[in-house]
Amino acid sequence: MDDLAPTLTQILDGRWGDVRQRLRAHEDVERFAPPTLPLTMEEHREYTKRQLLTLARDNFAPDGLAKGMGGTGNFGASVTAFEMLGHGDLSLLVKAGVQFGLFGGAVANLGTARHHTAYLPGMLDGTLLGCFAMTETGHGSNVQHIETTATHDPTTDEIVVHSPTPGAQKNYIGNAARDGRMAAVFAQLVTADGEGHGVHCILVPIRDESGKASPGVTIGDCGAKGGLPGVDNGTLEFDGVRVPRWNLLNRYGDISADGAYTSPIDNSSRRFFTMLGTLVRGRVSVAGGAGAATRSALTLATRYALHRRQFSAPGGGEELTLMSYRAHQRKLLPAIAKSYALMLAQNDLVAMLHDVAGHEGDAPEEGQRELEARAAGIKAITTRHATDAIQMCREACGGAGYMADNRLTALKDDTDVFTTFEGDNTVLLQLVAKGLLTEFQETFEDNSPLAMIAFASRFTASSILEKTPAAGLISRLKSRAPSDDDDEAEFHRGRQLSLFLDREKHVLEGVALRLGKASKAEPEAAFRIFNNAQDHLLAAAEAHIDRVLLEALCQAVEACEAGPAKELLDSVTDLFALSTIERHRGWYLEHGRLTPTGSKAVIRSVGVLCKDLAPHARTLVDAFAIPDAWLGAPGLLEPLPAAYDA
Numbered sequence: 001m002d003d004l005a006p007t008l009t010q011i012l013d014g015r016w017g018d019v020r021q022r023l024r025a026h027e028d029v030e031r032f033a034p035p036t037l038p039l040t041m042e043e044h045r046e047y048t049k050r051q052l053l054t055l056a057r058d059n060f061a062p063d064g065l066a067k068g069m070g071g072t073g074n075f076g077a078s079v080t081a082f083e084m085l086g087h088g089d090l091s092l093l094v095k096a097g098v099q100f101g102l103f104g105g106a107v108a109n110l111g112t113a114r115h116h117t118a119y120l121p122g123m124l125d126g127t128l129l130g131c132f133a134m135t136e137t138g139h140g141s142n143v144q145h146i147e148t149t150a151t152h153d154p155t156t157d158e159i160v161v162h163s164p165t166p167g168a169q170k171n172y173i174g175n176a177a178r179d180g181r182m183a184a185v186f187a188q189l190v191t192a193d194g195e196g197h198g199v200h201c202i203l204v205p206i207r208d209e210s211g212k213a214s215p216g217v218t219i220g221d222c223g224a225k226g227g228l229p230g231v232d233n234g235t236l237e238f239d240g241v242r243v244p245r246w247n248l249l250n251r252y253g254d255i256s257a258d259g260a261y262t263s264p265i266d267n268s269s270r271r272f273f274t275m276l277g278t279l280v281r282g283r284v285s286v287a288g289g290a291g292a293a294t295r296s297a298l299t300l301a302t303r304y305a306l307h308r309r310q311f312s313a314p315g316g317g318e319e320l321t322l323m324s325y326r327a328h329q330r331k332l333l334p335a336i337a338k339s340y341a342l343m344l345a346q347n348d349l350v351a352m353l354h355d356v357a358g359h360e361g362d363a364p365e366e367g368q369r370e371l372e373a374r375a376a377g378i379k380a381i382t383t384r385h386a387t388d389a390i391q392m393c394r395e396a397c398g399g400a401g402y403m404a405d406n407r408l409t410a411l412k413d414d415t416d417v418f419t420t421f422e423g424d425n426t427v428l429l430q431l432v433a434k435g436l437l438t439e440f441q442e443t444f445e446d447n448s449p450l451a452m453i454a455f456a457s458r459f460t461a462s463s464i465l466e467k468t469p470a471a472g473l474i475s476r477l478k479s480r481a482p483s484d485d486d487d488e489a490e491f492h493r494g495r496q497l498s499l500f501l502d503r504e505k506h507v508l509e510g511v512a513l514r515l516g517k518a519s520k521a522e523p524e525a526a527f528r529i530f531n532n533a534q535d536h537l538l539a540a541a542e543a544h545i546d547r548v549l550l551e552a553l554c555q556a557v558e559a560c561e562a563g564p565a566k567e568l569l570d571s572v573t574d575l576f577a578l579s580t581i582e583r584h585r586g587w588y589l590e591h592g593r594l595t596p597t598g599s600k601a602v603i604r605s606v607g608v609l610c611k612d613l614a615p616h617a618r619t620l621v622d623a624f625a626i627p628d629a630w631l632g633a634p635g636l637l638e639p640l641p642a643a644y645d646a
Helices: 005-024 041-057 075-087 090-110 113-125 268-277 281-307 326-357 365-396 398-402 408-419 425-438 449-456 471-479 493-518 523-532 534-559 564-583 585-590 596-622
Strands: 130-133 149-153 158-162 170-173 182-190 196-205 217-221 234-238 241-244 309-312 319-321
Touching: 005 075, 005 326, 005 564, 005 596, 041 090, 041 113, 075 090, 075 281, 075 326, 090 113, 090 130, 090 182, 090 196, 090 281, 090 408, 130 170, 158 196, 170 182, 182 234, 196 241, 196 268, 268 365, 281 319, 281 326, 281 365, 281 398, 281 408, 281 596, 326 365, 326 534, 326 564, 326 596, 365 398, 365 408, 365 425, 365 534, 398 408, 425 493, 425 534, 493 523, 493 534, 493 564, 493 585, 523 534, 534 564, 564 585, 564 596, 585 596
Parallel strands: 130 182, 149 182
Antiparallel strands: 149 158, 158 241, 170 234, 182 196, 217 234, 309 319
């Protein structure tokens, strides 16, 4: 390993680097790796369950619970450890996320002491395997209007859980088809007087100790999926299933024995979004796992490109490695640079989550809202990057990348769904845009088009820069930007930042103007204006996250001691900045931010950076510090025998 790689690893590992190092150095480093032999779906499900129970014995999950709930309260360590599972079997990552993050998180964050005492110990040690039953066949992203009902019956003091229509079937539920014994079921809570109180969560036993479905519960198996064969996704339907009133997770809404409903939050819409906000850790964790899987793929493809040879240079001689070719450099190196940016931004996000969660329910409202918006954006961009980059890595390895033993097809299949679970990316980017339009000064009480229009009509873009943790640094760098006609302008960090900020501010202002017009229109016309501006909203969110990623890299460069490692990280930052500007150069040209000559200079500069960074490609991926035992894929990591190569 290049002596620069450990220095870069320390930078990339972040605040919980000790957690990463401990997992890499574990005496049984292969214990969470994918199965070495092909398995049937049922065998893979059993294998994944055994891994989950091993994980439960590894004291992994208590970091994710507050001290008063039997945990350590080290939330950042928990999420970081979960992220590291993304280098191994992604079926385990998802199944662990369902058990500890979603089911456990629902009990911990939506329940009260009675639920914590009764259920969290079993959740932690794996004796109570659970499900998170939110998504319905007829309602995915629009959770606020799910159809399952939970009606209080005061004559028996029970809650009756019911699926009134086929569309109310709970679908794609992890742990449901095979292993789950209890489900955290999201349903419309109705009191005996017929009044609805919005979506709440109720614990419903779905199987007895022998594995037989509980009375009134119908369990289906989703069967084979495009990936994640070890996760037993299933369906749940409820036919008047009765559970004690005690099973209502009642932190944000409760029913007394006589049927009276009370809540600390009067507004039902605000109550709903507050409840969802407590579950934000799932999105942060999905982003982390997707980022880890992408870094694994980039490491495999890069190491293969450094020893696989193809065609000789003019004049004969030894064939050139794939990494010698500019087209190959342009495939891999900008993707590596973006993965650096995403890993650093993920570290910042995890620190934000840790600090907010550490308030144990009393986090400042603005901090919680900013966390939700940042998590939504990072999740959307990281999972899209995973889908694009892993496919590119598969292609970059040719036929070797298509062999199951070399893992790239499994990484591709297993991460594909990440773009649509824990929040569909299109919906999440709209949430980011709304957060920007409101500047986090309003609650996320309503995601409807009309609500977003109302927020946009009050928008001002004056404080965009102030909404960044690196505001002081960014202002200093931006103020030193050279004039546009400087021959080296595109390499100046201040100039790069100015282009990123200018794009974000301009796109946001344009969205606000368009939606502001809608605020004065009739509802039908207003929706049409909103619908026509939807692509504009998504562009605003993407521009914002691009800037967040560049900030994360800038901060890392500034914090790095002078020397070769800082110079290399500085070049990676240049490559991320300029390749992003190159990707959006149509916008910059259309809006007069780049001249045609400047646009060509950006393209040329990206090529030069790829050429200059190619000799350091092994160092850059070694800095991800992924043990070979986790990577597997010997056919990609090891050069061909000399006799065969000849």
